[in-house]
Amino acid sequence: MGAQEILVVILFIAALIYVGNMIYKNFNAKKSCGSNCKCGIDFSDLPDPEKK
Template identity: 65%
Template structure:
């Protein structure tokens, strides 16, 4: 009975450790992805540089 309890205790501790490692790895991935996306260049600049829009049909006032 005591041996079975120790095996169960060891298994529960091992499962908890695995869950913590998975959560920590997911958090690192999430933070790293946020940092990567904030530091990489955007495809469209969002300013008035005319890099992604065709203004040839617009008449100036």
């Protein structure tokens, strides 16, 4: 293998790792947040839409 082929293989593997990491973070973030967890945001000063 020539130097250019080795460089292309290394860049391809790095791109696969990068895309795999992005996909992993995308699915991992969806699992960590529940439907009503509020994610650390304080909503106490907003009016409750259920109370009329």
